[in-house]
Amino acid sequence: MMRLGIIGTNFITDQLIEAASHQDDVQPTAVYSRTEEKAEEFARKHELSYTYTDLQAFAESDYIDAVYIASPNALHHDQAILCMNNGKHVLCEKPIASNHREAQAMFRAAEESGVVLMEAMKSTCMPGFKKIQENIDRIGKVRRYVGNYCKFSSRYEAYRQGEVLNAFKRELSNGALMDLGVYGMYPMVVLFGEPHKVQATGTLLNTGVDGQGTALFTYDDMEAVVSYSKIHNAYAPSEIQGEEGSIIIPDISTPDELTIRFRDGSEEELETETIYPAMFYELYEFNMAIEQNLRGSIINTPHNSLVTSRLMEEARKQMGVIFPADE
Template structure:
């Protein structure tokens, strides 16, 4: 049994808990929030009695073995390192941190304290992603990667009314690239490694974050394009194009509706059954790493997180997206 504490009491934490509760070795035992009211309200939903408003006290708690961190991105590194220094294993929501420097500090802290540290990117743990990876030879050689994830945020309506919520605040290291674009870029690095060149463009909002953008990358034998947005919707699928055919992916973040379309028009369905709550798989993999004594997950490796963050950093430089955390 791995006893979990959670940092963050928003919808994504509910979603993680819902997925993790399907795992017999998961137990939720503690909740941290900045306010006692929020901590108790969230804990009561799950019958949890241990609540905390002091991060250091939470980290030292003897009722938890591991921590799921879903605080704003600007706090990921601080929260993760505080918990790891107290001997707790940590799974941190994507994006892993604000920048490369923070990711490197988190990795060093995990090594120093011999605890598991993993980025909570669900896509790479999904059965359908594994099928995509194993099917690249069927369409190869691969020449183009096109990832499309544009999802209009309900918080943008408030933004247009003059109310800037967390999703559009640079002081929280947020914006379209960090919140949505990472879903396009992380699997790309997982499949093809670090790109040789990164270029990006984006539409900047008055608050100081990007509303939407595009990242293009070059590899020695293929090109990549990532399109992402929090201010528009898209119904276009994503594709991995090869000289023999294309892998077409309906919903990219969940790897749903996946098929190969060959040049002669024939189609091969790749989609297999997945647990409806796709966060189940990342939770299971993290728990297995903890139980095996692995401080680094074999799928969501530290190198993968670090190389993805380097791409995000370069894209932000091109767009002109600067966070207080960078200073």
């Protein structure tokens, strides 16, 4: 039984605990929050046995084997390393760190402590993504990957009214690329590896973070386009475009209801067999890596996370988005 500690008390942690309820060998047991009131409220809601407002005590707890981190991006590095230095495995929300340097330090700490560190990118662990990998050869030579994720944020509505919430705070290493752009970039890296060139543009808000952006990635014989936004919606799907057909992905963040459209005009729906909540699959992958004494996930590998962090940092800096963590 993996006893899981939780850092963060937001809707994402609610979803993670819901996913854990479908796994007999995972038991959420504890929560850390900066305030006792929030910790107690969250613990009551999810029937957790232990609450902490001292992060050191949380990291040292004998009642926790692994930790799920869903705090603001700027806190991932310090919190993860503290937990790993105390022998805790860590499942860390995407993006795993503010920048590439922090991500490197986190994976070094995991290696030195002999624990698993995995980036919580749910999409690449889902049955739909495996179905994409199994069928990608059927569309012939891939010439273009399009990762499209544009979703108007309720927090942007507050921003337009003059209230800056965490999602648009530079000091927390936030913005559209970090929140949504990563959903397009990470699967690209898993499928095609590291590109040779990155070209990025974006729209900056007055807080110093990006509201929207587009990144073009150049490979030997293909290109990839990732577009993302928190300040408007888009309804176009994502696609993997090959010489013989295309795989249509309606929602890049949760690959499901996939279709292959072949060059001859025929179509085929791909059955994805998504039985459990979306976050079930990343938690299952994390737990399997621990149980099998692996050095990390075989899907969301350290290499994939490090390459993605480097690409995101380069794209961010081309747009002029610099975080305090970079300085």
